[in-house]
Amino acid sequence: MGQEIKKSLDLHGVVCPLNFVKTKLALETLNAGDWLEVILDEGDAMLNVPRSLKEEGHRIVKVTSLGNTYSVVVEKGP
């Protein structure tokens, strides 16, 4: 993992679809290929947000369990 995380967003407690909306807004401020870390709750958030990110052409780089939340690192698509 040679790349640094450009931005990190704590979305613990933020419900669907607002967590995805905020993730999208954060990605808009980055360049293609940049990495963003989002902290997501287990359950609906983890089921939906990574899937939606993949559908929009972004890449999930790494998922780390932090107890009842997860750290998801996403690479901005083209």
Add this chain to the structure above:
Amino acid sequence: MNLTEEQIERYSRHILLKDVGGAGQEKLLQAKVLIIGTGGLGAPAALYLAAAGVGTIGLVDGDTVDLSNLQRQVIHFTADVNRLKVESAREKMEALNPDVRVVTYPERVNKDNIAAIIRDYDFIIDGTDNFPAKFLINDACVLSGKPFSHGGILRFDGQTMTYVPGSACYRCVFNAPPPKGAVPTCSEAGILGAVAGMLGTVQAAEALRYIIGKGRLLTNRLLIFNALDMEYRQVNIRRNPECPICGEHPTITELVEAEQPICDLRSRYHA
């Protein structure tokens, strides 16, 4: 990105769209759209543009609300009868979305005032109900280089097209207003209320997509529908080199108004 937490939530269903996103929503908040006619077409257009967060919306209409308008002009309520339409509409739009600044022009467009009214706007929606106004709006927009959406409805039928500088204009397709009396007005022929909603909403969607800059506008195409049998079709149209306003040798070089007999003005209600 300057969206507030409240705006992120209010416009979340826009931001979720790949073709809109935060950047598209920002464009909407900075955009200026003018709606001419706050009747059957203007009512749904004004509500959807206000809901969408179009930052400045101008409303032009000299009429007051009539009881017979309420069957289709959904921005006006029973208690608004006899109030100026632009005031009635402004109140609903501001209540719907405080992000929106509504500018009112309680007058009819004519050859002397239209250029100054459209000057400050990015996109114009023709929601008028009569041919002289439709040709005047076309001519003013062509001469000023302003994009606009044409819309017309009657009984169960609707038609709409969008002009941007360089595309076919309304006069390329319809050279001049039809002879007096050849086409009845809504007050004579009737109109299914929902048809106004269908067409005004298409016009709002044209304005929104023009601002966002995504997708394909209804340029060089005329969309026609009949809501009695619920059939839609598209007719490809082309810029006419002989067009009297945007052709190679234009004969209309300044704004003119087609004749409008007094009796017609008195009996007319906005579509």
